[in-house]
Amino acid sequence: MPIKFDRPLPVAILLGIITQALFCWRLxxxxxxxxxxxxxxxxxxxxxxxxHPANAEHPLLGKELIALGVWMFGDTPVGWRAMSTLAGTATVLGCYAALWLLYRRVWTATLGAVLVLxxxxxxxxxxxxxxxxxxxAFVVLALACLLWSAKANGAEAVWARWIGGAMFLGLAVACKWAAAPYVLFAALAFLLLKRGNPHRWPGLSWWAGPIMLGVVSVATYLATFMPAFFYATEPISVSTLLPYQLAMFKLQEQVLPPHTYQSSWEGWVLMIRPIWYLYEPVDGAQRGILFVGNxxxxxxxxxxxxxxxxxxxRERDVRTGALAGLWVASYLVWALVPKSPSFFYYYYLPSIWLPLVLAGAIHHWHKRGWHLDEALLGAAAVLFINFYPVLAATALDDPGSFHRWTWFASWI
Incomplete structure (x- = not known):
């Protein structure tokens, strides 16, 4: 039987400390x-x-956050990556919060969050x-915030939390446009759940919820372009802000030359073509980083x-089915996105939902007497330890060391 946790906040604090330490070690x-x-x-x-503008095909917020890390810690590897570690910890804790809000069981939330880690x-x-x-990170925090709004008792709290979730969605899109479909997913989920139970989200009507999502997320997104108003060369203005979005869209539509690690969305679920982010002698040793899933x-x-x-x-388990539906929608949307070439790291957000689906499925089937949680955690931990050298760029023995972790020829 799993350890019985019954205090969500202390577990979340401990999980956050461990997660942040792991991400920062040898950063x-x-x-x-x-x-x-x-x-x-x-x-x-x-x-x-x-x-002047740089990397103009993407919105500014992600680069603003990297710049914040450089400003705080210097133009060093730690400065480049510091804010990413915080985003990773926020992702793990956001998943913990979402599962807690869905199932009100600390073990289920902990299981899912540790699997994310x-x-x-x-x-x-x-x-x-x-x-x-x-x-x-912002998409996950939006999910948690929107679920939290459904648990609010009064209209004022519902609206405040709903607006917070919409702001997080706007911030997500301000990092990368790939988050835009999640605004639509949230609106559709709200309409379906509100129709099934009109008492959810008291004080927030069926039409006000989606409208507020759209208005707040768009306003938040546009606000992140404020630094671009102060460029020394080619600054944007209120009148050119929307045309600037069209110029970004045209850059996104570019068909780039073929790449060694390109892959098609159909193969992402099976991890047919992962990516070596790094494999070369550096810092006095052969090192590698293989972007692949557990x-x-x-x-x-x-x-x-x-x-x-x-x-x-079969059993109308809406919570568990909704998590699975979130993965399905976030994966299949790539079938509609005309992106060439495409890469396995585009599957990053769907890969985050899979641990949540696992935790939800185990929660559902646990009542049938199926106890798979410890075995799943143990197997995932063993593989994490085994792959750690090519996840954290530790020193490898020689240039041929990659064979230890390339299970298939397509992983080379």
Missing amino acids: AVPHMLVFDEVHYVPAARTLLTLA LNFTVFIQSRIAMLDGFMA PVIMWGGLVAVAASLWAWA
Whole structure:
């Protein structure tokens, strides 16, 4: 039987301390720009000087956060990546909060959050200066805040929490446009749940909820462009703010040359083509960073999705079915996004939902006498320890060491 936790706040504090420590350990290694850091760190440096637009195909907030880390800790590897560690910890704690709000069981929330921590994708993105970690953190916090609003008793609290969730969604989109579908997902979920139970979200009508999501998220998104009004060269203004979005869209539509690590969305669920963010001699040793998911979580999560959809269809377990539906929607949306080439790290947000689906499925099937939590945690932890050298860029024995972790030829 799992350990019986019954005090959510102390567990959350302990989980946050452990998570932040793990993300920060040896954060400065490697002492060089890794993978897409070559785009975003120079853009953050330029942003600090307010010289001119840089990396103009993406919104500003993610680069603003990287720049904040550089301003606080210096133009060093720690400065580049410091804010990403905070985003990673916020992601883990946001998942904990969301599961607690859904199930009111501390063990279920802890199980899901620890699985998020042990999933390789979250660990790696929390230690690199890229935009996806910030985007995901704000989406997860939005989910938790919107669920919290459903638990409020009075209309004033409902509105405050709902607006907070909408602001987080706006901040997510301000990091990367890939978060935009989640505004629609939230609106549709609200309408469906409100229709099923009109007493949810007291004081927030069926039409006011989606409108507030749209208005607040868009206003929050636009507010993050304020630094661009002060560029020394090519500043934007109120009149050019919207045309600037069109220019960003055109840059997003660019078809880039083929890339060694490109992959199609259909293969992401099976991790057919992960990415070596780094594999070269650096800091006096051969080092590597393989962006791949924890197989126990990524593949076991697919089984959990099927089991959760079954639980929803057969037993009307709305909570567990909704988590599975969130993964399905966040994955299938990539079938509609005309992005070429595409990469496995686009699957980052769906990979975060899989641990939550696993925790929800285990919670549902636990009452049937199925006790899979300890075995799942143990297997995930063993693989995390085994893969740690190519997650954290520790020193490897020789240039051929990668064979130990490349389970398939397509992983090379």
